[in-house]
Amino acid sequence: MAELIVYGIVLGSIISLGAIGLTLVYGIIRFANFAHGDLMSAGAYIALFITSVALPWTGLPHTTFGPFSFGWEMVIAFPVSMLIVGGVAIGLDQILYQKLRNKNSNAVIMAMSSLGASFIIRMIILILWGSDFFFYRPGVLRPAIEFPLGIKIRPDQILILFIVFLLITGLHLFLKMTKMGKAMRATADNMELAKVSGIDTEKIIIWTWCIGGALAAAGGILYGIDVQLHPAMGWNFLIPLFAATILGTIGNMYGALIGGLIIGISQQVSTAFIMPTYKPAVAFVIMILILLFRPKGLFSGGKE
Amino acid sequence: MTILTAKDIISGYTKVDILYNVNIKVEQGQIVSIIGPNGAGKSTLLKTIFGILKPRHGKVELKGEDITGLKPDKIVQKGISYVPQVDNVFPSLTIRENLEMGAFIRNDDYSGRIEDIYTLFPVLKDKSNQKASQLSGGQRQMVAMGRALMLDPGLLLLDEPSAGLAPRLVSMIFEKIIEINASGVAMIIVEQNAREALKMADHGYVLAMGKNVLDDTGEALLTSEEVGRLYLGG
Amino acid sequence: MEFAGILAYLVSLAIMAGIYAVFCLGLNIQWGYTGLFNIGIAGFFCIGAYTSAMITSPMPTGTYAHYVHQLFGLNLPFVFGLIGAASICGIVAFFIGFATLRLGDDYLAIATLGIAETFRLIFNNEQWLANGPRGLMGLPQPLAGLVDPKNYNYIYLVIVIVILILIYLLIEQAIRSPWGRVLRSIREDEISAAMSGKNVLRFKIQALVFGAMIMGVGGALYAHYTKAISPDVFTPLYGTFIIWVMLMAGGSGNNKGAILGAFLIWGMWIGTKFMTDLLPYTLKARAPYIRFLLIGILLEFILIYRPQGILGEEKKVSKLIE
Numbered sequence: 001m002a003e004l005i006v007y008g009i010v011l012g013s014i015i016s017l018g019a020i021g022l023t024l025v026y027g028i029i030r031f032a033n034f035a036h037g038d039l040m041s042a043g044a045y046i047a048l049f050i051t052s053v054a055l056p057w058t059g060l061p062h063t064t065f066g067p068f069s070f071g072w073e074m075v076i077a078f079p080v081s082m083l084i085v086g087g088v089a090i091g092l093d094q095i096l097y098q099k100l101r102n103k104n105s106n107a108v109i110m111a112m113s114s115l116g117a118s119f120i121i122r123m124i125i126l127i128l129w130g131s132d133f134f135f136y137r138p139g140v141l142r143p144a145i146e147f148p149l150g151i152k153i154r155p156d157q158i159l160i161l162f163i164v165f166l167l168i169t170g171l172h173l174f175l176k177m178t179k180m181g182k183a184m185r186a187t188a189d190n191m192e193l194a195k196v197s198g199i200d201t202e203k204i205i206i207w208t209w210c211i212g213g214a215l216a217a218a219g220g221i222l223y224g225i226d227v228q229l230h231p232a233m234g235w236n237f238l239i240p241l242f243a244a245t246i247l248g249t250i251g252n253m254y255g256a257l258i259g260g261l262i263i264g265i266s267q268q269v270s271t272a273f274i275m276p277t278y279k280p281a282v283a284f285v286i287m288i289l290i291l292l293f294r295p296k297g298l299f300s301g302g303k304e
Numbered sequence: 305m306t307i308l309t310a311k312d313i314i315s316g317y318t319k320v321d322i323l324y325n326v327n328i329k330v331e332q333g334q335i336v337s338i339i340g341p342n343g344a345g346k347s348t349l350l351k352t353i354f355g356i357l358k359p360r361h362g363k364v365e366l367k368g369e370d371i372t373g374l375k376p377d378k379i380v381q382k383g384i385s386y387v388p389q390v391d392n393v394f395p396s397l398t399i400r401e402n403l404e405m406g407a408f409i410r411n412d413d414y415s416g417r418i419e420d421i422y423t424l425f426p427v428l429k430d431k432s433n434q435k436a437s438q439l440s441g442g443q444r445q446m447v448a449m450g451r452a453l454m455l456d457p458g459l460l461l462l463d464e465p466s467a468g469l470a471p472r473l474v475s476m477i478f479e480k481i482i483e484i485n486a487s488g489v490a491m492i493i494v495e496q497n498a499r500e501a502l503k504m505a506d507h508g509y510v511l512a513m514g515k516n517v518l519d520d521t522g523e524a525l526l527t528s529e530e531v532g533r534l535y536l537g538g
Numbered sequence: 539m540e541f542a543g544i545l546a547y548l549v550s551l552a553i554m555a556g557i558y559a560v561f562c563l564g565l566n567i568q569w570g571y572t573g574l575f576n577i578g579i580a581g582f583f584c585i586g587a588y589t590s591a592m593i594t595s596p597m598p599t600g601t602y603a604h605y606v607h608q609l610f611g612l613n614l615p616f617v618f619g620l621i622g623a624a625s626i627c628g629i630v631a632f633f634i635g636f637a638t639l640r641l642g643d644d645y646l647a648i649a650t651l652g653i654a655e656t657f658r659l660i661f662n663n664e665q666w667l668a669n670g671p672r673g674l675m676g677l678p679q680p681l682a683g684l685v686d687p688k689n690y691n692y693i694y695l696v697i698v699i700v701i702l703i704l705i706y707l708l709i710e711q712a713i714r715s716p717w718g719r720v721l722r723s724i725r726e727d728e729i730s731a732a733m734s735g736k737n738v739l740r741f742k743i744q745a746l747v748f749g750a751m752i753m754g755v756g757g758a759l760y761a762h763y764t765k766a767i768s769p770d771v772f773t774p775l776y777g778t779f780i781i782w783v784m785l786m787a788g789g790s791g792n793n794k795g796a797i798l799g800a801f802l803i804w805g806m807w808i809g810t811k812f813m814t815d816l817l818p819y820t821l822k823a824r825a826p827y828i829r830f831l832l833i834g835i836l837l838e839f840i841l842i843y844r845p846q847g848i849l850g851e852e853k854k855v856s857k858l859i860e
Contacts, residue, residue, distance in 0.1 A: 032644040034577070034651075099842050108575045108643050109841060112782065115577060116837040119779055123831035127824050179408070182397065186405045189394040196354070196388065197451060198380035198409040235774070239655060242648045281659050284652035288637055291649070295641050 012264020043217025586757020
């Protein structure tokens, strides 16, 4: 059980990365981005492309990287993929959602557009890679480290927690310390007043997408490192992401973090009692319970 | 010198016009009060001047420059600031952050300006790191005005600054408005509290049903029998 | 292909398009007339198909029972399958609506999505319920004894079209009634509808349930056409996404548009299959993805450039209001 909880924290921290991006976008642009899960897939596959095609092509020799299952290529692939997916998210906004915004389309039409975008991303992945499973380093399984209580943790998983911690701390500092970060929070609070204050909200929206996309990419890659890559991985994350977002109160980044951890732990612990394939359903059931009993999430009230 | 004129403004929302050929003018350093019954179009006029609403007809000029139809983020750069009646602070930001947002378009060091605002509203200084959502109504109004003053605007648009405040706070806010005006900021104030608004006004406009009804100096309007009977409650 | 072959092909195409048209009509009640964003159509598709399958087929017996498990098998006529499918879908929709429609448009979307994925998981994992991933096979077909099995599709096409017309007439009737007017007023302006004393939540739930019942019928029609169903049929792509594209293409808020969209998009879907058949062998396995990519891009174009679809919304309100 202790081990399941630790694995749950690992899974939950990955869900949190996606949920934080989703909640930021939701807070500022006010629509449910159904493509967010597939941005995670996009990040994972772009990293796969960099580690398995682009960098080997340069002819540099492959070596392993510390005690981890992947090679040094990932050190480059990880930030590059984050940047690219940040760009993809901005691109989707400029090509699709911005046009709808300018036409004053309602939020549901934008959500539908994002649903379309999610299918487009998934189909591109399927066209390029097919529907098989992939690993960043097939065949390399590093020994797990044994901790008290019989908890076995792979070095990869410790690294995942560390990276998630770094990213979230970074985001926290960005939102609290920088002018752009504060303006993002202000825009999420009250977009009209932000415009009235002279804040260029279109620019804020671009930053939001970039951060949301980059975090989603990080989540996708980390999941790929922890488990595997599959074209439907992002789609399967969608329910846990929304569950975490709603659980943590929509628009609340710290809520999304806690929500993600709760969902992740619940999903892993549930495997002790029911089939692991029911993991997405566990997230769904938690979400429905929240909607029935506390629809504004656990952290409502902080904001007016 | 005239700093702002709005000529023959026809404006409103997508389907309905609220204003029909409204004209107003603001001279340098003046307080201009706009009074009138509910639904007269007072707030609509402010929103139109500030570019939140686009007029269907008419012209807004700032020191002779046509600013009709510019978006709020451009108008702010021209030296006009606007304080909405409701939702006029960022609730999850601290007071200091609220003020910083007012200076978003400034790239220089504006810490001195924040100190100026704290001098104007000393109570805000003590609560500098508190979230705006935890403030009382009067304090929120101060934060809202402080945010709008961060750019040191030549013209400040205030929409019902006394709405929902206790009488003691109302007079305090009005004193602050006079203090701000004394530092050289011209203002357009939309007010329900017509008597107080006219008292401090250099010039007043009475709007009704989206049209200009009367305009004169604040004092003349205050003593006008018609205004007294119709808009000042006897 | 000789003439008879082409004809048979067209008939099978028309049957599927007709079944999809039923789904589009159901979705049109929810989205087109009420503004409800249901992205879990596949869930209702799935429940409708399984319910009707189990109502109309007998419980497996003998050695067969060792290999096929299902919760029940009533061996009732086709009509009961349809009624059962509609009822169960209606009940499920009621619960989803009750839980989410108080909250906001997006919540319904997320919940319907979740319910669709959850049902697919349940049918996949629970052997006892409906035979797990292998699904149910050999489902009975109505009026099957009348003609040579080779020509059965002609009969089924007639059945689908008759049911489609009946549903169309039923919806047209409902939409022109005071009830339909309330739905549209909710879609246009929920607040003023509420202020004029309408119980918005109740009307929304009714619309969700009504639409879901029609989707249940669609699921049943599908099950008895293919005679075999398994959980992997009811994917978001075939079960939800393509139906949305059909409705948006044809024109939401317009029942004729919903039907037109179904036939048009299904025709395009099949048409692009012929195109991708020309692709080199190595790409062929991924051809469906290319086709779905095109459908996805088509949806984005519709949303941006022609959100009203081909036909646009039909004006059902009296002309005086305009």
